Amino acid sequence: MSSYRLPKGGLVDRKAPLSFTFDGRPLQGFAGDTLASALLANGQMLVGRSFKYHRPRGILTSGAAEPNALVTIGRGGRTEPNTRATVQELYEGLAAQSQNRWPSLDFDIGALNGLLSPFLGAGFYYKTFMWPAPLWEKFYEPFIRKAAGLGKASYDPDPDSYEKSWAHCDLLVIGAGPTGLAAALTAGRAGARVLIVDEGSLPGGSLLSDSATIDGKPAADFARDTSAELQSMPNVRVMMRTTAFGWYDGNVFGAVERVQKHVRDPARHLPVERLWRIVARHALLATGAEERPLIFGGNDRPGVMMASAMRTYLNRYAVAPGQATAIFTTDDSGYALARDLEAARVDVVAIIDSRPSAGVDYRGKARLIREAVVCRTKGRKAISAIEVHRGGRAETIAIDALAMAGGFSPIIHLACHRGGKPTWSAEKVAFLAPSGLKDLDLAGAAAATTDLAACLAEGAAQAKAIVEEFGWSCPPIVLPKVEGTEGTHASKPLWSIPGVKGKAFVDFQNDVHLKDIGLAVREGYSHVELAKRYTTNGMATDQGKLSNVNAIGLIAKARGVSPAEVGTTTFRPFYTPVSFGALTGPHHGHQFQPVRKSPLHDWAKKHGAVFVETGLWYRSSWFPRNGERSWRESVDREVVNVRQNAGLCDVSMLGKIEISGSDAAEFLNRVYCNAFLKLPVGKARYGLMLREDGMIYDDGTTSRLEENRFFMTTTTAYAAGVMNHLEFCAQALWPELNVRLASSTDQWAQMAIAGPKARAILQKIVDEDISDAAFPFLAAKEVALFGGTLHGCLFRISFSGELAYELAVPAGYGESVADALMEAGKDHGIMPYGVEALSVLRIEKGHVTHNEINGTVVPADLGFGKMVSGTKPDFIGKAMLQREGLAAPDRAQLVGVVPLDPKQSFRSGSHILAKGAAAALENDEGYVTSSAYSPHVGSTIGLALVKRGPSRHGEEVVVWNGLHGESTPARLCNPVFLDPQNERLHV
Amino acid sequence: MASLVPCPHCGQRPKEEFTIKGAALTRPAAGADASDWFDYVYLRDNPRGAYEEYWHHTSGCRRWIVLTRDTVTHEVAASRDAADRPRSEART
Numbered sequence A: 001m002s003s004y005r006l007p008k009g010g011l012v013d014r015k016a017p018l019s020f021t022f023d024g025r026p027l028q029g030f031a032g033d034t035l036a037s038a039l040l041a042n043g044q045m046l047v048g049r050s051f052k053y054h055r056p057r058g059i060l061t062s063g064a065a066e067p068n069a070l071v072t073i074g075r076g077g078r079t080e081p082n083t084r085a086t087v088q089e090l091y092e093g094l095a096a097q098s099q100n101r102w103p104s105l106d107f108d109i110g111a112l113n114g115l116l117s118p119f120l121g122a123g124f125y126y127k128t129f130m131w132p133a134p135l136w137e138k139f140y141e142p143f144i145r146k147a148a149g150l151g152k153a154s155y156d157p158d159p160d161s162y163e164k165s166w167a168h169c170d171l172l173v174i175g176a177g178p179t180g181l182a183a184a185l186t187a188g189r190a191g192a193r194v195l196i197v198d199e200g201s202l203p204g205g206s207l208l209s210d211s212a213t214i215d216g217k218p219a220a221d222f223a224r225d226t227s228a229e230l231q232s233m234p235n236v237r238v239m240m241r242t243t244a245f246g247w248y249d250g251n252v253f254g255a256v257e258r259v260q261k262h263v264r265d266p267a268r269h270l271p272v273e274r275l276w277r278i279v280a281r282h283a284l285l286a287t288g289a290e291e292r293p294l295i296f297g298g299n300d301r302p303g304v305m306m307a308s309a310m311r312t313y314l315n316r317y318a319v320a321p322g323q324a325t326a327i328f329t330t331d332d333s334g335y336a337l338a339r340d341l342e343a344a345r346v347d348v349v350a351i352i353d354s355r356p357s358a359g360v361d362y363r364g365k366a367r368l369i370r371e372a373v374v375c376r377t378k379g380r381k382a383i384s385a386i387e388v389h390r391g392g393r394a395e396t397i398a399i400d401a402l403a404m405a406g407g408f409s410p411i412i413h414l415a416c417h418r419g420g421k422p423t424w425s426a427e428k429v430a431f432l433a434p435s436g437l438k439d440l441d442l443a444g445a446a447a448a449t450t451d452l453a454a455c456l457a458e459g460a461a462q463a464k465a466i467v468e469e470f471g472w473s474c475p476p477i478v479l480p481k482v483e484g485t486e487g488t489h490a491s492k493p494l495w496s497i498p499g500v501k502g503k504a505f506v507d508f509q510n511d512v513h514l515k516d517i518g519l520a521v522r523e524g525y526s527h528v529e530l531a532k533r534y535t536t537n538g539m540a541t542d543q544g545k546l547s548n549v550n551a552i553g554l555i556a557k558a559r560g561v562s563p564a565e566v567g568t569t570t571f572r573p574f575y576t577p578v579s580f581g582a583l584t585g586p587h588h589g590h591q592f593q594p595v596r597k598s599p600l601h602d603w604a605k606k607h608g609a610v611f612v613e614t615g616l617w618y619r620s621s622w623f624p625r626n627g628e629r630s631w632r633e634s635v636d637r638e639v640v641n642v643r644q645n646a647g648l649c650d651v652s653m654l655g656k657i658e659i660s661g662s663d664a665a666e667f668l669n670r671v672y673c674n675a676f677l678k679l680p681v682g683k684a685r686y687g688l689m690l691r692e693d694g695m696i697y698d699d700g701t702t703s704r705l706e707e708n709r710f711f712m713t714t715t716t717a718y719a720a721g722v723m724n725h726l727e728f729c730a731q732a733l734w735p736e737l738n739v740r741l742a743s744s745t746d747q748w749a750q751m752a753i754a755g756p757k758a759r760a761i762l763q764k765i766v767d768e769d770i771s772d773a774a775f776p777f778l779a780a781k782e783v784a785l786f787g788g789t790l791h792g793c794l795f796r797i798s799f800s801g802e803l804a805y806e807l808a809v810p811a812g813y814g815e816s817v818a819d820a821l822m823e824a825g826k827d828h829g830i831m832p833y834g835v836e837a838l839s840v841l842r843i844e845k846g847h848v849t850h851n852e853i854n855g856t857v858v859p860a861d862l863g864f865g866k867m868v869s870g871t872k873p874d875f876i877g878k879a880m881l882q883r884e885g886l887a888a889p890d891r892a893q894l895v896g897v898v899p900l901d902p903k904q905s906f907r908s909g910s911h912i913l914a915k916g917a918a919a920a921l922e923n924d925e926g927y928v929t930s931s932a933y934s935p936h937v938g939s940t941i942g943l944a945l946v947k948r949g950p951s952r953h954g955e956e957v958v959v960w961n962g963l964h965g966e967s968t969p970a971r972l973c974n975p976v977f978l979d980p981q982n983e984r985l986h987v
Numbered sequence B: 001m002a003s004l005v006p007c008p009h010c011g012q013r014p015k016e017e018f019t020i021k022g023a024a025l026t027r028p029a030a031g032a033d034a035s036d037w038f039d040y041v042y043l044r045d046n047p048r049g050a051y052e053e054y055w056h057h058t059s060g061c062r063r064w065i066v067l068t069r070d071t072v073t074h075e076v077a078a079s080r081d082a083a084d085r086p087r088s089e090a091r092t
Ligand SMILES: [Zn+2]
Pocket: B007, B008, B009, B010, B011, B057, B060, B061, B062, B063
């Protein structure tokens, strides 16, 4: 026989039937069901196949610890594998699929793995690595991958949205069971800001499964009324479907709220999950306790269930486990289950109690077998009988459901997340939270208090103490009257059961059984951390919630020591698996990182720009025109046009920093390696910024606009880094300097106007005289535009080597100024050019960028040796730049390189070999840092860092690229390919 | 997952708003020995326990601060603006 729904009772809404499917079979449940309770109500006891041996598995628990009942739910991008059926709320149309079976759940070929079990035992992975390596790829790995497995993730994008949020409270209560509710109520009534979270859909925890009465009403009603009072308090927030998964420093807790995981069609205006970081002045763990399985042969057969889970299915969901039930218990909780089963007219055939006497006086109809154990189960895909051993005699009893009650382990995970080790209590027979915790307490079953009345009292008392410590006065606590609970003799742990036959599972999810633990101890892996890895016990997605304490007990027994001596493995977040979606939050797709668009973005778009992502920026790469068949054609045209006429390039993304204050010049003098103190007002200067180790950090131009006001530009990539660095220098190194820094990158639209006709074009919109005499090379000043209607900053600087200017105007005017310049330049042949052309122009001129400033070069390596001030008493990098090695004669230094045959090419990253030298590391002379096709030279050209490069101009070398199999005869040359006398600059 | 960092100007703020530079060492004087510079640029202690570090409130007030942080527990014992030299140093 199998499980079924009782005609009455439970907290399910029988007026709200829900249709769902399991492996395509249409089934019915009720609102208030979990997928697990609905499956059991339909008699579906077989729900999955085990990880390694593909054994038939059923539903073991009714909560978060479930190791067996993992299913895949949802479709397409909403597919969610490894969903625990025991926590998934049922909704109309839910479609669940079983996992790890082929071709079907009922008939699974993989079950043959059971025959291979001698090879799949403890240390299997370790030993496999010792086998002949060539067989790994062909045999072991495909076999392991195929055989062992969980559900499959979807490749479709997740259509749902996720959020992240912060919350703050005086008292965070984790767990809305009896202890947590009593605590929240006490603190809430006192006026503290209380946040109470619980992973379930309804407040109440174990109250929802308990047949006791509180103040004369059913426990579930007490839970409902208490939470209603909590919800009515403005200072209390009740967050259901919220799992606190980690405890972090600063008393911050991580939690995930499943906002819409219980509906088929999530509302688009809400996230499906919300990741919370909760900052709590104090926290109370009222997380309850986990019941331990008992380890006997076939304890994994469908129909075997935790006793507390069976009680939950019976009382909360009105689901009977079978027609003929047996209970195997080591404590008194088994008797409460027996009483409830019998009250629901479910036959209890036998109670097998490992103890000589119980703490309760059982008067039901079941046969009571004391000092006895179940040593194995029988059946195929569901349990049909148990073999009971008592005093050396074996007896087989036919049943269709078995509950096991192996004692309770307090759920202390969060209390251990910050490094504290649990302590073993011989008195409570349990691992308790580490002692001396700060800002966190435990109460109720999480602190090994088992009696319901005691839990209510403890929750209230702890909350009172906490809020009074914070200065609130607490109204007197009135404890409710609890009736109808059983005695609570502590369990006598039964780590190993004599006479066990067959596979007795310790870790159900990873298929670790009793013999594996024994083997690990025998083979020398008895340390708890080693045993875990050797057997994989506790390493599955359930993180050993059911298995860890049993494994410790078994190891302790095998070693003849107390569990205290074995200790636990390390508890780490997350308590239960957290979806990647929740952790990612809104940061995916286009929201993965911010998008920075230049004020001239739309202008560039208008001109057909092809954009490239550089960091957060979208920069215009080139501007294709009709008839151009490749990007090279466009870039060549842009380059040639700049050299012959004029071009306009968006350089707004360069970092821009305004530096002011009476010590601004002194400050710049210390952050640049070259001199800035005497830079005249109205002048720009190229500056090199070093790191403290002497290497070049960044370069750019800085202009003195007023005596105590400077305008600095940085490279695009290092804009933020330079700003941070300057702030460090100003605040931490030289706070005595009067200097102010302001990033103004986003305030300005900046454009380069370059080419022989640049002046003629620019003069049409600039009011001031910008002739060479009035505004010579490196002039910089604020200018009026369009007859004084607009003001901007004009700099006569050139990256291209042509007559060139950079004009900065307020960002909002960028597009109209660019339009005006295009109009003004129409007759002069002006064209927009992008960063590709910019790059070709600067390589032709031998200008460096971060391709060359790559963290390994000092100024002299790039030909800037003479720029470094010898007279300044101090600047960043000065001391370390003196190091002998940085002046060594064989340093790699900047040089140009061209192919001997103009038809041949080479690419950046290729290495330089002396002519005739073999391609070997010891013959490496350097490498190409930048390369491009130069219309001016008529071939590929490159910049390279080559040993003794400056003294080797004219030497024939080979440019070698092993990755692409290229070898190009080339000649080293002056890195300035165009106008070495700078005649074009000074026209 | 989470850490709160006390900024002397902004109060407790999430660590994502900050950038960490590393040990809060004092920069040697301009003419200091090469060995002092080597220590400053390259050598770092790696203590278990209290450690003084430069943190930058990058996404906040943009001040550099000196945190005294426990490298084991991440507990912050003190935080001050980097421009406020410790009293011992100010006296010299
Ligand atoms: Zn701040």
